[in-house]
Amino acid sequence: MMNKELVLGIIIGLLSAVVGTFLYVSIFTDYSLVRDYKLLQSYDLLSKVITLGTILSVLSFLFFSYKKRDSIAKGILISVILLLIVTFFI
Numbered sequence: 852m853m854n855k856e857l858v859l860g861i862i863i864g865l866l867s868a869v870v871g872t873f874l875y876v877s878i879f880t881d882y883s884l885v886r887d888y889k890l891l892q893s894y895d896l897l898s899k900v901i902t903l904g905t906i907l908s909v910l911s912f913l914f915f916s917y918k919k920r921d922s923i924a925k926g927i928l929i930s931v932i933l934l935l936i937v938t939f940f941i
Contacts, residue, residue, distance in 0.1 A: 860915070860926015864908045867927075868934055872904025898938040905934055 876884040880900075882891060891897040908931050915924040 854922050856920065856922035857926040857929075860923035860928075861930045861933075862926075863911055863915075863923065864927035864930025865934075867907040867911045868901070868905045868930065870904075871907030872901055874907070875904050876900060892941070898941045901934065901938050901941070905931060908934075 873884055876882055884891075884900075888897070891900060908927055912924050912927040912931070915921075915927065
């Protein structure tokens with residue numbers, strides 16, 4: 852059975868990556884993530900945007916690692932690895 856903190860870390864990692872991607876697109880580009888999804892994909896920018904959005908997950912990993920919440924930090928690391936695999940195939 853999976854540890855509850857590990858699952859919480861995976862959820863935090865995925866949510867922070869989604870929020871980071873949305874913030875990156877809304878602040879630094881002229882695109883809208885929801886409206887211009889196909890456009891970003893056709894220009895091969897979607898995987899790059901998701902990768903830059905994952906920076907927020909890395910910051911949350913560092914925060915929980917500093918607070919000695921290692922199970923949550925492991926979950927965040929697992930979510931970053933999952934995002935790596937997903938962006939590799941996009």
